[in-house]
Amino acid sequence: xxxxxxxxxxxxxxxxxxxxxxxxxxxxxxxxxxxxxxxxxxxxxxxxxxxxxxxxxxxxxxxxxxxxxxxxxxxxxxxxxxxxxxxxxxxxxxxxxxxxxxxxxxxxxxxxxxxxxxxxxxxxxxxxxxxxxxxxxxxxxxxxxxxxxxxxxxxxxxxxxxxxxxxxxxxxxxxxxxxxxxxxxxxxxxxxxxxxxxxxxxxxxxxxxxxxxxxxxxxxxxxxxxxxxxxxxxxxxxxxxxxxxxxxxxxxxxxxxxxxxxxxxxxxxxxxxxxxxxxxxxxxxxxxxxxxxxxxxxxxxxxxxxxxxxxxxxxxxxxxxxxxxxxxxxxxxxxxxxxxxxxxxxxxxxxxxxxxxxxxxxxxxxxxxxxxxxxxxxxxxxxxxxxxxxxxxxxxxxxxxxxxxxxxxxxxxxxxxxxxxxxxxxxxx
Numbered sequence: 001x002x003x004x005x006x007x008x009x010x011x012x013x014x015x016x017x018x019x020x021x022x023x024x025x026x027x028x029x030x031x032x033x034x035x036x037x038x039x040x041x042x043x044x045x046x047x048x049x050x051x052x053x054x055x056x057x058x059x060x061x062x063x064x065x066x067x068x069x070x071x072x073x074x075x076x077x078x079x080x081x082x083x084x085x086x087x088x089x090x091x092x093x094x095x096x097x098x099x100x101x102x103x104x105x106x107x108x109x110x111x112x113x114x115x116x117x118x119x120x121x122x123x124x125x126x127x128x129x130x131x132x133x134x135x136x137x138x139x140x141x142x143x144x145x146x147x148x149x150x151x152x153x154x155x156x157x158x159x160x161x162x163x164x165x166x167x168x169x170x171x172x173x174x175x176x177x178x179x180x181x182x183x184x185x186x187x188x189x190x191x192x193x194x195x196x197x198x199x200x201x202x203x204x205x206x207x208x209x210x211x212x213x214x215x216x217x218x219x220x221x222x223x224x225x226x227x228x229x230x231x232x233x234x235x236x237x238x239x240x241x242x243x244x245x246x247x248x249x250x251x252x253x254x255x256x257x258x259x260x261x262x263x264x265x266x267x268x269x270x271x272x273x274x275x276x277x278x279x280x281x282x283x284x285x286x287x288x289x290x291x292x293x294x295x296x297x298x299x300x301x302x303x304x305x306x307x308x309x310x311x312x313x314x315x316x317x318x319x320x321x322x323x324x325x326x327x328x329x330x331x332x333x334x335x336x337x338x339x340x341x342x343x344x345x346x347x348x349x350x351x352x353x354x355x356x357x358x359x360x361x362x363x364x365x366x367x368x369x370x371x372x373x374x375x376x377x378x379x380x381x382x383x384x385x386x387x388x389x390x391x392x393x394x395x396x397x398x399x400x401x402x403x404x405x406x407x408x409x410x411x412x413x414x415x416x417x418x419x420x421x422x423x424x425x426x427x428x429x
Contacts, residue, residue, distance in 0.1 A: 005426060015161045016423040024131075025156030027122050030115045032091065032152060033108035034078025036069055043073035050104055051079070054090040054111035057100045060128075060179055062088060069107060079107045080114075087115040087128050089138075089155055096148035097139045099131045113155055121165055125172035130160050133417045161423065170427040171420045178413045185406045189399060196395040197349075203388045204348050207380055217376055218350070225380050231373035233337035239369075240324035241289040243278055253277030257291075257322045262299045262309055266343045266396060268316040276325075283323055291330035292321050296339055298346075300367040301327030307365045311355035311372070313346040315339055327366070338382060340389030345377060 006017040015021070024030075033052075036043035047068035056065055073079050082088075088100045091111050101124075108114060117124045131138070141154045163171070206213070210222035217227055243256065256276040261269045283290070291297070293316055302310045313331075324330055333339060345351055358371040380388065419425040 012159050020162045024158045028115045029118050032110050035109045036073040036077040050106035052108040054093040057088045057090040057098050058095050061103050062100045063103045082114040089113045091150040123168035126168035189402045228379045233333050236332040238330045240326040240328040241286045247278045247282045254283040255322050258325045259299045268314045289324045295330035307359050313343045338385035341385035344392045
């Protein structure tokens with residue numbers, strides 16, 4: 001790579017002198033799809049043509065879809081065939097502005113715009129990366145006051161910097177190599193998570209090395225295990241403070257644990273670069289809501305009706321004190337129940353089903369303290385609790401290492417895109 005070249009000013013900023021600027025609509029053909037009538041069975045029954053919905057446009061390669069339609073639907077409705085290797089853009093909905101590349105022959109609904117190359121002067125993968133880096137710019141052109149709402153006209157009017165074709169191909173190849181590595185890491189993460197799911201199911205129901213089992217309210221468990229209420233092991237539980245907007249500061253404050261910091265995985269997720277802080281005066285007046293690392297942290301409230309994070313238990317290890325936000329709870333256990341064991345159990349499928357069964361509310365769901373403390377949990381001997389927690393934590397550590405590796409490659413890709421797609425760094429033939 002080299003950086004010795006002349007630049008020129010254009011409406012989209014400085015680019016290399018030999019690059020061009022073209023509107024996307026000048027160099028591609030785009031069209032939206034349609035939704036065949038759901039009442040007509042002939043459009044869907046035994047369908048063989050993948051039918052892409054906007055929610056599925058959320059990754060680089062689109063190779064399969066949730067639904068398929070029939071050839072008759074393509075003939076009789078507004079749904080249209082889309083060639084493989086077309087770029088897809090979600091026009092509206094939760095994934096508006098997201099970009100993907102279709103890797104099979106398919107069709108789409110009206111919320112997806114297909115972009116097909118019509119010139120041998122462009123490399124499609126290069127255009128994909130240009131649209132990807134322009135995601136925020138694309139959304140800034142969206143219409144409507146609610147969810148973003150894009151249109152064919154908006155996408156077609158985007159101005160794209162175009163290097164010579166050979167350079168487009170080299171840029172796409174470099175970024176594609178990083179994407180292949182990211183795809184490989186994502187596959188490893190998914191496989192390891194699936195492994196943990198199976199191991200967890202076995203360990204939390206059959207334990208380690210047991211051959212004799214008994215019936216229980218939780219199903220068959222080893223004879224040496226008991227079923228107890230969570231409350232049997234709780235020495236203390238404290239809720240969160242009612243923080244008002246005026247109680248927060250950006251610097252020189254006391255760190256807060258918000259609900260969003262409690263997710264699956266067992267470890268508290270705090271943004272160290274941008275921590276949530278409250279005023280020291282608020283902290284002084286609300287000492288009862290402060291926890292340290294001897295507490296397990298959970299949340300019994302969720303703003304999302306499905307309660308995706310409600311009831312998960314997490315811990316942290318650094319020597320830091322936090323103040324709990326409303327809806328967040330700190331729990332101190334007695335020595336009979338291993339912290340790691342109950343945290344891992346809170347990630348199990350059976351436990352999640354219990355949380356769903358005791359949630360109340362519609363838009364803002366919550367779990368009453370008494371219902372939460374009253375749940376029944378498996379209770380192995382303490383040494384076995386530790387063994388189970390250690391095995392599952394080892395798998396968690398592998399997942400965390402893979403996620404850190406993924407994040408490093410994602411950061412590398414962002415940097416390369418910013419440099420290569422603007423011509424700040426050039427590729428050599």
